[in-house]
Amino acid sequence: MPIKLVTTVADLHSQSAQLLTDKNGTSQGLVPTMGALHEGHAALARTAVEQNDVVVATIFVNPLQFGDATDLDRYPRTLDADLALLEAQGVDLAFAPSVEEVYPGGEPLVRITSGRLGEKWEGASRPGHFDGALTVVAKLLHYGTPGAGLSAGKAVDSEGAPGGLPAYRAYFGQKDAQQLALVRRMVSDLNFPVEIVGVPTVRSADGLALSSRNRFLSDDEREAALVLSRALRLLEERAKAREPLDLESAQTMVQSQPLVGLDYFDVVDPDTLEPLAENCRETPFRGEALALIAAKVGPVRLIDNMPLSS
């Protein structure tokens, strides 16, 4: 089916409700994105299409989560290509609102606070980033609620008891591990009625995690950036082999690449993102952890991560 594009919340509600009715659907999936879509986003969309009767993707470059106005201005915008990619995955509806549609009263006074979990790692070098990201994710999760455009009577069964409410799932990439952890916490701490589904990171054949910002890398910088995924793979192999992680040698490997300015590279608890204790890194690896890395390569800040398990 051809994808439908809507730009207002009212149209999103009426069109998604219509689709649910037409398809006799019992589930709706939401895929929030900032556009400039690539195979990583396609994986999110495909997973959502596999798991839901109706799928809505959102395309919105959220000014609230950009500290730097230049970064916001130069963020790539490729709507036609994005719609084609989403349609090819079977997405029903694309919601691409204006900034005024999402923030009709200007910047919101009241926001979601990401708390301690939002202050470390990416949050440390991008103050306010996660508050802005969670605020828009909260709004998008509300907009995408299935049945929001149905008349009240349709969300209850004939006896008037709550029933027949469609399942609601939202899809986020493991690539942005801290964002995924924060969205999971927001949804559980604040009781959002939605299931959050994490989708594994999609990489190019040489290992580089796909990102809309990779297009700003020169050939040399792109080559240099491969050291991030190589270092993560090294830790993954050591973890699988139940060897000591020896994080320091992996850090040295990244630091020895002259075009790469390492910001952080650590091994953390996958839920709290607190660094593992020193002794866990030096003894043979057991259990579950997450390796997080961020670096500046040329003009681009790159992040990547790798789940570790043995």
Ligand code: AMP
């Ligand atoms: P963005 O448009 O960059 O805000 O990303 C939208 C969603 O796509 C987020 O949930 C990201 O985590 C996810 N995403 C971005 N890149 C990848 C990737 N390489 N693999 C999997 N998911 C990704």
